[in-house]
Amino acid sequence: MENNELIVNNPLRALGLESKVDGGIQAMMGLVMARAGLGKTAILVQFALDCMLLGNKVLHVAIGEGVDKTRTWYDDILSLLTDGEKISSIPEIMKNRMIMTFKESSFSKALLEERLDDLVKQNIYKPECLIIDGYDFANNDKESLEGLRNFMNDRGLKMIWFSAVSHRDDKRVSLDGVPAPCHEVDSLFETVLLIKPVGDLMKLDILKCDSCKLDPGTTLMLDPSTMLIKKG
Amino acid sequence: MNKDLSKVRNIGISAHIDSGKTTLTERILFYTKRIHAIHEVRGKDGVGAKMDSMELEKERGITIQSAATYCSWKSVDINIIDTPGHVDFTVEVERALRVLDGAVLVLCSVGGVQSQSITVNRQMTRYTVPRIAFINKCDRTGANPEKVTRQLREKLDLNAHMMQMPIGLESDLKGMIDLITMKAVYFEDPNGETIVEREIPAEYQAEAQSKRDALLEEVSMFSEELMEALLEGGDIDTRLIYDAVRKGTLTLEFTPVLMGSAYKNKGVQLLLDAVERFLPCPTDVVNMALDLKNEEKEFAVTNNPEDPLIMLAFKLEDGRYGQLTYTRTYQGKLSKGDTVFNSRTGKKTKIGRLCRMHSNEMEEIEACGSGDIVALFGVDCASGDTFTSEEISCSMTSMHIPEPVISLAVIPKDNKSQMNMSKALNRFTKEDPTFKTYVDHETGETIISGMGELHLEVYVERMKREYDAVVEVGAPQVAYRETISQKAAFSYTHKKQTGGSGQFGRVGGYMEPMDEGDYEFVDSIVGGVIPREFIGSCDKGFKKSLEKGSLCGASITGVRCVINDGAYHAVDSSDIAFQLAAIGAFKEGYLKAKPIILEPIMKVAVEGPTEFQGSVMGSINQRRGMIIGTTEEGSYSAVEAEVPLSEMFGYSTALRSLTQGKAEFTMEFASFKPVPKGVSEQLIKAYQDERKNA
Structure with missing residues (x-):
């Protein structure tokens, strides 16, 4: 199995966003939302793997999770993508990933910026894609998020993906249908996806996608046992 | 010694370096009256801790060999193996865990779950060893048992819950509140021998009650009876709680957390109570052996003293009494003068003396039985050998042994x-x-x-x-190792006719890389082009070639040699001729198969104050390291990386100067990986120069 074959069934290609990894004027910000425990990390890891397979360096920031658990997500998704087949290029691909974990209570925008500067300025690791899993949208305002985006832009990031937890009993939504707690910051995101269980099925609703080849309102199907986008 | 196996505990004490486990063992021996005075690890009294019997251990303040000892606490006999904390001696830790039924994982209340705790925990999980955690050094500045318990859950994925809460912390540590009996426990007298139970101080009442409620809710998952009692309300029988905790601990679904300060003589007796109450006895654990008469089929040992003997030698020691072999008996019994079989060598051995060891002192005994850990005298064997009675032939499951790096x-x-x-x-x-x-x-x-x-x-x-x-x-x-990166064919004729009988042999075939294993020989010869008697000679020749590769002189691994063609001469072909032909064929194929050099890559974990994280990452980067992840928890952070071993020499000094001595690192072997081109060229050149000058 070649790297290209692994990319085919991956979400960046499904959404037509591969070109975004090549960079634009501004870093693309994407958001994956779902209720707790529905598989946001699985989707984020698929985006990260896409970026890595396309030769980009990924910094995965896990807030409230350990390094080992995060690494297991990658191992599991890769094993599903490759059907357990041993791919010789995988160790090389994994060099494109770094995991940074923070406790919820100790994470701050300033701390992340300081850590990223450590990496970039010492030429240790220069990420092109950033995954931020577990960002607390409920307690951070739009200004802080905007500041984070500008900082990432200045550091040469091309793509940033966030995850956010929505709550069943919070009915607030934005005009584009983005649920709380992200309904007031949705203008900062080019792409917003929502994982929705419907009966036995798991759907990925595209609430917003400024440069996708798919229209907003389109729904992709996920395999509920693997959380991979269904082929075809 | 107890004949009732439910009253026996075989436990190990494992931890990160400097978590104080030798001090803890020393206190355990003191409270169980095995020793009558307390000596510290780097003792100024010049005696040193009991379990650190080697001179070197006393000097360096680290435990090198695991010494076995036993003691009695209340109604149970406890066999303790004190295991080393340094990762270089991990095989000792692994061997200890292989023979133990339960373990105490010691953690520092300031350092919490550190890299070595993670390694040790992984090993305990590999051998399904039920464990209890003991948070030591609660008297130290910055002690935070709550944080450590949280780390046990988050970092080690253990369902860890505090069974106690401290009364005061740091220099103010006074005692513990037992959340099951709801009593405040104090340790009085200079050495903390006298335990005094009092009412919980008023200021701790509410917190203790809420912690107890949470604990009971959690452990009720393991006992329907307890759950019902909780629903009914009223007083709960402590026996019910103990049983539920024990059940959860034995199935590895629950980890009781105890705490104290061994150095300040606080909390150790309560830990011993927990060992008795929650850790398994030999019959609680299923140990598997391999039946050598039935294609190594696995079977569970019985623990029955009436069944044939099965005994594992897990440690050899050359002490002042001659060779000592530490053993664990899994079933049957052994008396002085009995004859046992070594299932590896098939040799019979008569057991002259049996001893129970107490660090470097011994106590001679007449017999031992299932569940016992004893030392044998004058037995010639290797570590890991299984001894049995004559009527059975079996081996205990093999141990995981890493390759030297x-x-x-x-x-x-x-x-x-x-x-x-x-x-x-x-x-x-x-x-x-x-x-x-x-x-x-x-x-x-x-x-x-x-x-x-x-x-x-x-x-x-x-x-x-x-x-x-x-x-x-x-x-x-x-x-270093060498290996090949692609398939290559060979066809080599060895011909020598310089007087006397000649030598002739031709070997043809191919070699290819192999993902798992060091070497494989495949005979695909048809039509007798190489006679049967010389096939083994080809294999021998290839094996000789593997000893030293031509790139940097390292041994070659991961090669499959397939022979499918050849030629022979009725008179001049011989064993040596085909061996030399195979060596020639290997040389020919090896260079075509694009050989590469592999180097050992170490998994390195550096832990220290957050302010140094940037410099630590820089130092790893300079050493060709790949940072896998970083973890940040308040003022403390950890960097996990994979670094070539060749770059790690002198790292401890570099790290000390980078971090003002505040960070520490551990490393263990991860895998072999190809060296980068530049390094490979250097190694090849150095080897060539060395050969020229030799």
Whole structure:
């Protein structure tokens, strides 16, 4: 199995966003939302793997999770993508990933910026894609998020993906249908996806996608046992 | 000794370096009246802790060999193996865990879950060892047992819950509140021997009650009876709670957390109570053996003293009483004068003396039975051998032994040292399967190899101290390997006709890379182009070729050699002719198969204050390291990376100066990976120069 074959069934290609990894004027910000425990990390890891397979360096920031658990997500998704087949290029691909974990209570925008500067300025690791899993949208305002985006832009990031937890009993939504707690910051995101269980099925609703080849309102199907986008 | 196996506990004490486990063991021995005075690890009294019996251990304040001891607490007999904390000696930890039924995981209340705790926990999980956690050093500044308990859950994925809460912390530590009996426990008298139970101080009442409620809710998952009692309300029988905790602990679904300060003599007796209440007895654990008469089929040992004997030798020691073999009996019984079989060698051995060890002192006994850990005298065997009665043939499951990653040359100073050195090396290789030794045929030097710089350093020191072998040591060398990266064909004819009988043999086929295993030989010869009697000669020739690769002189691994063609001569073909033909064929194919050099990559974990994280990452980057992840928790952070071993020499000094001595690191072998081109060229050149100058 070649790297290209692994990319085919991956979400960046499904959404037509591969070109975004090549960079634009501004870093693309994407958001994956779902209720707790529905598989946001699985989707984020698929985006990260896409970026890595396309030769980009990924910094995965896990807030409230350990390094080992995060690494297991990658191992599991890769094993599903490759059907357990041993791919010789995988160790090389994994060099494109770094995991940074923070406790919820100790994470701050300033701390992340300081850590990223450590990496970039010492030429240790220069990420092109950033995954931020577990960002607390409920307690951070739009200004802080905007500041984070500008900082990432200045550091040469091309793509940033966030995850956010929505709550069943919070009915607030934005005009584009983005649920709380992200309904007031949705203008900062080019792409917003929502994982929705419907009966036995798991759907990925595209609430917003400024440069996708798919229209907003389109729904992709996920395999509920693997959380991979269904082929075809 | 107890004949009732439910009253026996075989436990290990494992932890990160400097978590205080030797001090804890010392206190356990004191409270169980095995020793009558307390000596500290780096004791100013010059005695040293009981379990650190080797001189070297006392000097360095670290435990090198696991020493076995036993003691009695209330109604149970406890066999304790004190295991080393340094990762270079991990095989000792693993061996101990293999024979133990339960363990105490000691953590520092300030450092919390550190890298070695993670390694040890992983090993405990591999051998399904039920464990209880003991948060030590609660008297130290910055002690935070709550944080450590949280880390046990988050970092080690254990369902850990505090069974106690401290009364005061740091220098103010006064005692513990037992959340099950809801009593405040104090440790009085200079050595904390007298336990006094009082009412919980008013200011702790509410917190203790809420913690107890949470604990009961959690443990009720393991007992329907307890759940019902909780629903009904009213007083809960403590027996019910203990049973539920024990059930959860035995199935590894629950980890009771105890705390205290061994150094300040607080909390140790409560830990012993927990060992008795929650850790398994030999019959609670299922141990598997391999039936050698039935294609190594696994079967569970019975623990029954009436059944045939099964006993595992898990440690050898050359002490002042001669060779000691530490064993664990899994079923049957053994008396002085009995004859046992070594299932590996098939040899019979008569057991002359049986002893129960108490660190480096011993107590002679007449017999031992299932569940016992005892030492045998004068038995010739290797570590990991299984002894059985005559009627059965079985072996305990094999142990996971890592490959050595570092080597150095040892040159004896004189003839006497030479003789003593061979005695010492013979002993050490028997004692420790991760320590290997061989003679480099080209240089004539004796090479020792092991799991790290400290590992080898300790053996060199032991040679000097215990065997009076004075040796000079060379610079540590990384154990590189060579392998091939593509398939290549070979066809080589060995022909020699220079008087006398000639030599002729042709070997044809191919070699290809192999993901798993070192070497495989495949005979695909048809039509007798190489006669049957010379097939083995080809295999021998290939095996010889694997000893030294042509790139940097390292051994070759991961090669499958397939022979499918050849030729012979009715008179001139011989065993040696085909061996030489195979060596020639290997040489020919090897260069075409694009050989590469592999180097050992170590998993390195650096832990220290967050302010140094940037410099630590920089130092790893400079050493060709790949940072896998970083973890940040308040003022403390950890960097996890994979770094080539060759770049790690002297890292402890570099790290000390980078972090003002505030960070520490541990490393363990991860895998072999190809070296980058630049490094490969350097290694090849160095090897060529060395050969030119030889």
